[in-house]
Amino acid sequence: MHLDETSGTPFYQQVFDHFRAGIEAGAYPAGSKLPSIRGLAADQKCSRNTIEAAYQLLVQEGFAVSRPGSGYFICDISLLQATPQGRTAAPRADMRPRTRAAASSAQVASDAALADNAAHGAPTSHAPAPATYDFTYGNLQTGTFPAASWRAITDDVLLSVERSAADTYTDPCGEYELRHEIAWRLGALRSIECTPEQVVVQGGTQSSLQNLLALFDVARDAVAMEDPGYDGVRAAIERAHFRVLPCRVMEGADAFLADVRASGARLAYVTPSSQFPTSGSMALETRRSLLSWANETDAYILEDDYCRDFRYKERPVPPLRSIDERGRVVYMGTFSKSLSPALRMNYLVLPPELLERWRTAFAGSYPAVPWLSQVVLGRFMSSGQWDRHLRRVQARNRRKYDALTEALRTCMGERVEVMENGTGLHLLVNVRDGRPQEELVTLAREAGVLVYETNKYWMQRDHALKSCVLVGFSAIAEKDIEPGIQALAQAWFG
Amino acid sequence: MHLDETSGTPFYQQVFDHFRAGIEAGAYPAGSKLPSIRGLAADQKCSRNTIEAAYQLLVQEGFAVSRPGSGYFICDISLLQATPQGRTAAPRADMRPRTRAAASSAQVASDAALADNAAHGAPTSHAPAPATYDFTYGNLQTGTFPAASWRAITDDVLLSVERSAADTYTDPCGEYELRHEIAWRLGALRSIECTPEQVVVQGGTQSSLQNLLALFDVARDAVAMEDPGYDGVRAAIERAHFRVLPCRVMEGADAFLADVRASGARLAYVTPSSQFPTSGSMALETRRSLLSWANETDAYILEDDYCRDFRYKERPVPPLRSIDERGRVVYMGTFSKSLSPALRMNYLVLPPELLERWRTAFAGSYPAVPWLSQVVLGRFMSSGQWDRHLRRVQARNRRKYDALTEALRTCMGERVEVMENGTGLHLLVNVRDGRPQEELVTLAREAGVLVYETNKYWMQRDHALKSCVLVGFSAIAEKDIEPGIQALAQAWFG
Numbered sequence: 001m002h003l004d005e006t007s008g009t010p011f012y013q014q015v016f017d018h019f020r021a022g023i024e025a026g027a028y029p030a031g032s033k034l035p036s037i038r039g040l041a042a043d044q045k046c047s048r049n050t051i052e053a054a055y056q057l058l059v060q061e062g063f064a065v066s067r068p069g070s071g072y073f074i075c076d077i078s079l080l081q082a083t084p085q086g087r088t089a090a091p092r093a094d095m096r097p098r099t100r101a102a103a104s105s106a107q108v109a110s111d112a113a114l115a116d117n118a119a120h121g122a123p124t125s126h127a128p129a130p131a132t133y134d135f136t137y138g139n140l141q142t143g144t145f146p147a148a149s150w151r152a153i154t155d156d157v158l159l160s161v162e163r164s165a166a167d168t169y170t171d172p173c174g175e176y177e178l179r180h181e182i183a184w185r186l187g188a189l190r191s192i193e194c195t196p197e198q199v200v201v202q203g204g205t206q207s208s209l210q211n212l213l214a215l216f217d218v219a220r221d222a223v224a225m226e227d228p229g230y231d232g233v234r235a236a237i238e239r240a241h242f243r244v245l246p247c248r249v250m251e252g253a254d255a256f257l258a259d260v261r262a263s264g265a266r267l268a269y270v271t272p273s274s275q276f277p278t279s280g281s282m283a284l285e286t287r288r289s290l291l292s293w294a295n296e297t298d299a300y301i302l303e304d305d306y307c308r309d310f311r312y313k314e315r316p317v318p319p320l321r322s323i324d325e326r327g328r329v330v331y332m333g334t335f336s337k338s339l340s341p342a343l344r345m346n347y348l349v350l351p352p353e354l355l356e357r358w359r360t361a362f363a364g365s366y367p368a369v370p371w372l373s374q375v376v377l378g379r380f381m382s383s384g385q386w387d388r389h390l391r392r393v394q395a396r397n398r399r400k401y402d403a404l405t406e407a408l409r410t411c412m413g414e415r416v417e418v419m420e421n422g423t424g425l426h427l428l429v430n431v432r433d434g435r436p437q438e439e440l441v442t443l444a445r446e447a448g449v450l451v452y453e454t455n456k457y458w459m460q461r462d463h464a465l466k467s468c469v470l471v472g473f474s475a476i477a478e479k480d481i482e483p484g485i486q487a488l489a490q491a492w493f494g
Numbered sequence: 495m496h497l498d499e500t501s502g503t504p505f506y507q508q509v510f511d512h513f514r515a516g517i518e519a520g521a522y523p524a525g526s527k528l529p530s531i532r533g534l535a536a537d538q539k540c541s542r543n544t545i546e547a548a549y550q551l552l553v554q555e556g557f558a559v560s561r562p563g564s565g566y567f568i569c570d571i572s573l574l575q576a577t578p579q580g581r582t583a584a585p586r587a588d589m590r591p592r593t594r595a596a597a598s599s600a601q602v603a604s605d606a607a608l609a610d611n612a613a614h615g616a617p618t619s620h621a622p623a624p625a626t627y628d629f630t631y632g633n634l635q636t637g638t639f640p641a642a643s644w645r646a647i648t649d650d651v652l653l654s655v656e657r658s659a660a661d662t663y664t665d666p667c668g669e670y671e672l673r674h675e676i677a678w679r680l681g682a683l684r685s686i687e688c689t690p691e692q693v694v695v696q697g698g699t700q701s702s703l704q705n706l707l708a709l710f711d712v713a714r715d716a717v718a719m720e721d722p723g724y725d726g727v728r729a730a731i732e733r734a735h736f737r738v739l740p741c742r743v744m745e746g747a748d749a750f751l752a753d754v755r756a757s758g759a760r761l762a763y764v765t766p767s768s769q770f771p772t773s774g775s776m777a778l779e780t781r782r783s784l785l786s787w788a789n790e791t792d793a794y795i796l797e798d799d800y801c802r803d804f805r806y807k808e809r810p811v812p813p814l815r816s817i818d819e820r821g822r823v824v825y826m827g828t829f830s831k832s833l834s835p836a837l838r839m840n841y842l843v844l845p846p847e848l849l850e851r852w853r854t855a856f857a858g859s860y861p862a863v864p865w866l867s868q869v870v871l872g873r874f875m876s877s878g879q880w881d882r883h884l885r886r887v888q889a890r891n892r893r894k895y896d897a898l899t900e901a902l903r904t905c906m907g908e909r910v911e912v913m914e915n916g917t918g919l920h921l922l923v924n925v926r927d928g929r930p931q932e933e934l935v936t937l938a939r940e941a942g943v944l945v946y947e948t949n950k951y952w953m954q955r956d957h958a959l960k961s962c963v964l965v966g967f968s969a970i971a972e973k974d975i976e977p978g979i980q981a982l983a984q985a986w987f988g
């Protein structure tokens with residue numbers, strides 16, 4: 001390396017360019033260590049800051065990772081260059097290949113290489129074969145987030161006098177405009193009558209629950225929860241130190257209601273419009289019985305309506321909240337399935353009595369979500385862009401649901417039982433030959449298909465469905481669904 | 495009103511313009527009700543959507559509020575037009591007078607007017623006399639938030655391939671680049687050696703504490719806390735259902751340490767570099783004793799270093815975390831005092847053992863802060879803009895500290911005792927004549943000066959300083975400090 005004072009290029013950029021070229025040419029294999037900052041600065045007769053800046057740039061651009069105390073190590077850049085199907089591409093043509101997926105994959109690969117180095121003493125590259133078809137649940141299809149609109153509205157807000165709100169502590173319950181937009185749509189689209197004041201903007205399902213539990217008595221109150229159910233909610237309840245009592249959902253409404261009644265719980269967490277993970281819809285009669293239980297025992301129901309926007313068949317049963325006459329239901333909705341899981345925004349609609357308790361408990365607290373996100377989302381909604389966006393996402397998910405159910409029928413037929421309920425962003429697929437789900441997941445992965453185990457959703461593990469795997473369609477592209485299921489059928493049934 | 499089809503102006507805009515002109519001309523007094531959407535749409539032979547859109551625009555622009563079930567009501571726009579000193583101005587010349595302060599003030603005023611209407615049957619305007627000098631603590635001076643840089647970086651991120659991260663669930667501990675920037679500066683500037691992995695990005699002091707307490711045993715572990723201390727932290731501990739044990743800070747180090755030792759707590763919350771609210775600095779010897787207590791009792795210390803950036807006199811004592819050899823200290827820092835309280839971002843640095851527990855407890859959870867905020871802040875830091883920004887804010891706060899202490903000396907002399915410690919964003923002022931703080935705050939407010947009561951910071955209320963008020967300088971403009979204190983002296987001492 002020779003630093004050229006006359007080139008007009010800053011030294012740190014020259015150092016960065018030198019290493020980048022070397023890495024791309026293969027001169028620095030993945031896992032190998034960069035020279036120490038001190039040593040290289042002495043060699044090059046430049047300041048350590050110069051080298052540090054160059055190394056930081058290498059890290060930022062995904063060429064290296066820093067391991068404090070050890071130094072800087074070269075990443076496996078083949079991952080930055082690969083563009084497998086069904087995954088986030090990180091095009092090298094773009095000068096900013098810092099996608100999170102690429103960076104973290106690179107880091108994982110690098111960590112693996114480093115661990116291997118420690119064991120074998122030689123730098124080697126260990127890029128796992130990238131999955132071709134990822135039927136994950138949760139993440140959205142790349143490009144779902146309306147980045148251009150978000151950018152335009154953010155610009156607009158930060159150029160207006162509104163930006164002065166950034167210098168203040170804002171309303172702990174959320175920005176009024178956003179709450180108004182939410183409340184208005186709940187009334188118009190879901191028959192949920194509420195005021196904007198009852199809507200509390202929150203930073204995700206788990207933290208909402210954590211906050212809600214502040215209003216209950218940890219020593220006395222327990223939480224009833226569907227079993228199987230969302231493991232993230234169970235973890236959040238346990239982190240808040242409350243007892244969780246499982247209520248069976250797969251053995252009929254009577255068993256479920258009996259478990260709820262026997263629980264003695266003061267709060268029941270349910271997903272009536274699309275039970276997670278079975279996707280079933282709670283019958284109207286069961287809803288009424290559950291409300292009666294709450295009325296009679298002075299308990300509350302947390303209705304997580306996370307998937308209301310995604311129903312593909314019959315007209316949905318009305319939300320519990322819409323038939324709740326005595327203020328026993330806390331309604332919860334989210335933007336993670338339709339807008340962005342990375343924005344961390346959901347909301348609670350509190351009944352009057354809990355709203356009072358909430359206001360007292362959180363009187364000296366601050367918003368759960370940044371002011372800017374709230375204002376931008378509020379304007380995205382009030383301008384009508386939200387409604388158009390949602391329709392597009394709904395239409396796409398409907399096509400993917402149809403493609404997935406059709407592919408499963410065609411490729412697997414009677415060899416599997418598919419829990420089809422015309423709702424949700426995934427299907428549970430039960431393989432009839434009784435192989436354990438771990439084996440099914442492994443066989444699939446070896447064929448480049450990612451499907452997921454379901455054991456963790458059961459609190460009572462002995463009730464879990466042995467051969468049941470989760471096949472999600474929120475993230476995978478429509479065109480990849482059929483070939484993905486074909487590959488899966490091949491892996492499972494030959 | 496006459497809707498003109500030929501004007502080229504959309505109908506909803508014409509409806510909006512009509513009402514805006516009327517409101518500004520005083521034809522629709524504050525508190526009066528707008529015509530019903532249905533009725534007006536029928537009158538004007540246009541769709542209800544048109545009227546709804548116009549009314550929503552009136553709400554957005556601060557001219558009206560919606561009261562679901564009742565209709566739309568005119569706001570008191572005198573608050574939108576007023577531009578008192580030391581407060582956020584909402585210039586009418588700008589077509590977007592939607593500052594939060596203005597909107598919510600307008601709403602409060604409107605609510606008051608509506609309540610009054612209900613009682614007296616006539617619309618009246620109730621604008622409270624605006625304070626001229628607000629010595630609040632917490633909010634920052636208008637214009638502190640670097641909106642232009644934030645906007646430019648946000649643009650950049652949302653135009654790059656990075657934006658695809660918005661479609662995914664990201665690292666629950668935070669974005670690596672931001673954690674790296676924080677860790678690097680902690681090492682360089684505060685002698686705190688930590689890895690980026692130990693830095694966990696969080697959404698504010700209160701929710702950090704709530705999360706941290708998930709790692710403790712609610713049935714057994716109590717939390718020791720300085721008394722007086724930050725009431726928001728006390729509330730957060732109580733919301734998590736843990737016992738809080740007060741430890742006296744104004745009766746010397748021995749009393750404090752005796753209280754800590756007697757508490758039996760497993761976690762102690764302290765603010766060693768600027769005790770809140772007294773602004774005192776914990777002596778090195780006391781820090782060592784506190785660490786010994788933690789080592790001996792297997793307890794942890796949460797060091798809230800919220801005000802490290804703002805020291806105006808001697809070189810600061812090193813953070814507890816920097817002399818902690820056995821991993822007993824959780825270090826907490828914030829961006830609320832230097833960048834924006836509305837962004838809701840702070841961080842914890844966890845010692846190895848707690849980091850392990852954290853990773854287990856939060857394995858299936860999600861980030862506390864939106865991905866976008868984290869990425870933008872990370873880039874703001876890595877580009878060097880953060881360091882320049884911080885220097886500017888520090889210089890301004892130093893000037894304000896000097897102006898405030900000088901004004902208090904000049905205008906009040908020996909009639910008050912000022913707790914000056916060369917740090918923080920407020921001063922405690924103890925009036926020697928013994929009048930109760932409630933009276934002092936009321937006298938000040940009547941003279942257009944806002945200072946604040948301090949009682950709430952004491953758990954043991956009988957220890958509170960009867961005549962002590964809080965005078966903050968983070969939000970007020972430098973030029974307003976001297977006249978504000980003159981007005982305060984006049985109000986208190988004539």
